[in-house]
Amino acid sequence: MDVGRLTRVFAACATLALGACAVDASGSQAAVALQGVVPTDYAYAVSWDPDERVLDGVGTIDVENRGPKPVRDVWLRLRPNNRDGLVRVTFVKFAKIVSRRAGGSMLKLRLDGELRAGERDAFLIEFRARVPRDQTSLGRSAGIDLFGDVLPVIAVTGSDQPRIGPEPSYGEGSLNPVAKWSVGVTVPRGLRAVLPGREARVSRSRKTTTYESEADVRDYAFAVGRYTSRSKRVNGVKLTVVGSAEKKRELGAALRRTVNAFSKLQQWYGGYKLPSLKVVIGDLPFGGSEYPGIVFSTVDNATISHEVAHQWFYGLVGNDQYKDPFLDESLTAFSEQRFHKSYRCNLARPINGRHGLATGMDYWEKHARAYEDTIYRGGACALTLLRHDLGASVFDRALRSYVAANANKIASTDDFLAAIRNAAPNYDLARWQRLVGL
Ligand SMILES: [Zn+2]
Incomplete structure (x- = not known):
């Protein structure tokens, strides 16, 4: 997130409660060892209804017990930073909901069977998200609908127990290990989806189009709209900037800034692992939001550079965003x-x-x-x-x-x-x- 402009947001919110304004280095060094249940695969199919502004989804989540003790319970994180109830789990199979915390944004699920050390299991959820028109990472900006932090993730245990919340009312607070994601997004004909990772397939029916992609990432965001795009390949990575008609004239500058930032960051830090990077241009009042392989950003150089740099510091090298x-x-x-x-x-x-x-x-x-x-x-x-x-x-x-x-x-x-x-x-x-x- 770019909070270069948070000062202004804070100033605008000065008379309100803050919560209402939420907008060994040698190569062998062990990073933080995750304990307990970790996600290995997320497979989601979601369907977007722009008239009702509802996203319906079904997903299977594969988990593995990396801890020494058997476990029955896993925590599902619905939408970090938000106790707004926008995302609700409506059905669970092979597990059941036993507790809701942090305003309903954290669900404790009891698996049908015990998961012993080293074992894997999977469960299924159905969910529904109401997507406001607000200028947020789950909302709409400059004519494009943004779907950040909407697909539920497993809350993992790092050096501490899973953090159940409350979430910070601004900034980020997630701890997400890399897992295999495969996601299908179905939209009405005439709309297109922008997905991170490797675009697997586009299939069409009379009324809808389904876009699919696969990516080894920490979390998964996407965007939907009528847009134009510009692309350039840099060191084998396809960089694409996307904007609605109102941003069309700015896409040239946006691509130049993206290419410049990505090329230099790759040269300095190395190691970008995804086949593509999408930059969705909007007018978010806090600048932008970062997700692996896709960012939402205003068109200015500072924000684009910032969000692209997050591909290394968050996307590639993960951290406990709440703690560090x-x-x-x-x-x-x-x-x-x-x-x-x-x-x-x-x-x-x-x-x-x-x-x-x-x-x-x-x-x-x-x-x-x-x-x-x-x-x-x-x-x-x-x-x-x-x-x-x-x-x-x-x-x-x-x-x-x-x-x-x-x-x-x-x-x-x-x-x-x-x-x-x-x-x-x-x-x-x-x-x-x-x-x-x-
Ligand atoms: Zn940031």
């Missing part, structure tokens, strides 16, 4: 800064005030006004200082090895620090950590 926003948002803000000078830095004092970069979203719920200044601006400036101290080539090598060691895994802050230590063993990293509160 430094790992996705600070590293992304720093990458954005390399394309667009969004933030002013005082390298002698990169972080303002008493806050630090090691803080999680539980902290930022209570210090919302300092969140952007610390995690985004401060994070970008802290990393700029680190690059200045280490020298560009050592820093870039460290970041590249961090990406390689943690690709398609969940990284921790220790993994990041280990990569720096490994690349610059004589650098006084502890001093930098004290300075930036990490």
